[in-house]
Amino acid sequence: MGEDRTKPYTQRLTVVQAADQLGISEGAVRNRIKRGTLGAEREAGRVYVLLAGPTSRDEPGDESQLVAVLREQLAAERQAHSEARRIIAGLIERESRP
Numbered sequence: 301m302g303e304d305r306t307k308p309y310t311q312r313l314t315v316v317q318a319a320d321q322l323g324i325s326e327g328a329v330r331n332r333i334k335r336g337t338l339g340a341e342r343e344a345g346r347v348y349v350l351l352a353g354p355t356s357r358d359e360p361g362d363e364s365q366l367v368a369v370l371r372e373q374l375a376a377e378r379q380a381h382s383e384a385r386r387i388i389a390g391l392i393e394r395e396s397r398p
Contacts, residue, residue: 311351312341318349323366 311321318338319326329349332338339350 312348313351315347315349318351321351 313321315326315329315333319329322329329338330347333340333347333349341348341350
């Protein structure tokens, strides 16, 4: 009855475990810690990453979030590619004028 259910559950993982959980490299985890985008704490010379949420990476919610992020990234890349093609076409047209 004395549990605080408003606090999100936090996992305390090693850098290697966090990298596996997030699907990124250990270097990326360390960079995020340096930038402050990932919470971390040191204990006895070891770095532990603090992640909010459940411990299972195979949850359906995680996969649908990943798909949503990937769709956003794909749309942004398509837009950037389209803009680059437009710029290249303009340069080619300008170069071909007498």
